[in-house]
Amino acid sequence: MTMTPDEAAWFAESFNRLVTNVEQVLLGKTFVVRLGFTALLSEGHLLLEDYPGTGKTSFARAIAQSVSGTTNRIQFTPDLLPGDITGVSIFDQRENEFEFHPGPVFSNIVLADEINRASPKTQAALLEVMEEGQVTVDGVTHPVGxxxxxxxxxxxxxxxxxxxxxxxxxxxxxxxxxxxxxxxASTLRILDGAGVAAHSTTIEPVVSAELVVEMAQLARTVHVDPTINDYVSRLVEATRSATEVRLGVSVRGALALMRAAKTLAASNGRHYVVPDDVKALAESVLAHRLVIDAEAEFEGVTASSVIAQILIENPPPTERQAV
Structure with missing residues (x-):
């Protein structure tokens, strides 16, 4: 089943309502806001890396508030334990059995604030749930929903x-x-509202959690021409053969780029993917998956510059494949 033009128009209208809602908090950053909801509706996760005071936490909180679901915030610290995230099993003496107490990861949207401050052992507690949407504690699997x-x-x-x-x-x-x-201009608007603390700003939800699931399922049905698949494949293979790269993009990364491109196409009211969708998302989806060679990194080569060069050297398809 392929998305219809009417479904694409409805998807774009709902998507734009979400973006407009968050822009009440994050002013002048439409592209970043659209990236955030593209990740959500592609059933993926988002990493925000930026300088202090640029609104990372406010942005994440606004995305969570726009969806009428459950949200939890985890402040990552060096003493945080895996059980503090996933939950623990506690023995109930009255029932003579272990009872599972779910952790904050059991929520629709989880804000992991300053994730790199926790130990690798604690960070690893997120690996299973981010990939499979479930948590295994004491051999028992618990889906997070x-x-x-x-x-x-x-x-x-x-x-x-x-x-x-x-x-x-x-x-x-x-x-x-x-x-x-x-x-x-955005800074002046922010200063006009300086009397309101950032953490006290709340926005109303515009979609339900059930609608988010429906939109994510609909995004999967966006049509992808075989030439687009070939284009993504060429880009991914080029990251693996680049001389400046020690570790290229995985198959998971290629799938992620395709999923995100489908969602971006639908958010623009199209029921089919075009090469510009792939190009617009290539850096955001692929760059953080590269490991740059130490010598190249010393010379100033960055993952973003590698992706930009690969996009130049691999032209997008100009025609659809004949059926």
Whole structure:
């Protein structure tokens, strides 16, 4: 079953309502806001990495508030334990059996604030739930429900007391985004509301959790021409053969780019993917999955610059495949 033009129009209208709602909090950052909801409706997770005070936590909270579901915030610290995230089994003497007490990860949207401040052991507690939507404690599997999304934030400046996210966990984030500083007009609007504390700003939900699930299922039905599949394949293979790259994009990364491109197409009112959808998302979906060679990194090569060069060297298809 393929998405119809009418379904694409409805999807775009619902998507734009979500974006407009969050833009009440994050001013002048339409592209980043659209990336956030693209990740949510692609059934993926979002990593926000930026300087302090740019609105990472406010953005994540606004996404959670826009969806009428359950939300939890976990403040990651060095002393946080895996059980503090997933939950623990406690022995009930009256019933003579173990009773599972779910942790904060059992929520529709989980805000993992400053995720790189927790130990690798604690970070690893998120691996299963981010990939499979379930938690296994004492050999018993507990599904977390749907929709489920982890929005993690980290500060790239402060290194003391932080632990770098392992490649396996970075690969589980559908995309990585950076908010950046607002332009002058947006800054003036922010200063006009300086009397209101950021944490006290709330926005009303505009869609239900059930509608998010419906939209995510609908996004899967967007048509993808075989030439688009070939284009994504060429881009991914190019990351693996690039001389500056030690570790290229995995198959999971290729699938993530395709899922996100489908959602982006639907958000623009189209029931089919075009090459521009792939190009628009390539850096956000692929760059954080690359491991740059140490010598190339010393010379100033970045993952973003590698992706940009690959997009130049691999032209997109100009015609659809004949049926």
């Amino acid at each position: 749907s929709p489920f999304m982890v929005i993690a934030t980290q500060n790239p400046i402060e290194q003391a007391g932080t632990y770098r996210l392992p490649e396996a966990q970075l690969d589980r984030f559908l995309m990585k985004a950076s908010i950046g500083y607002p332009d002058r």
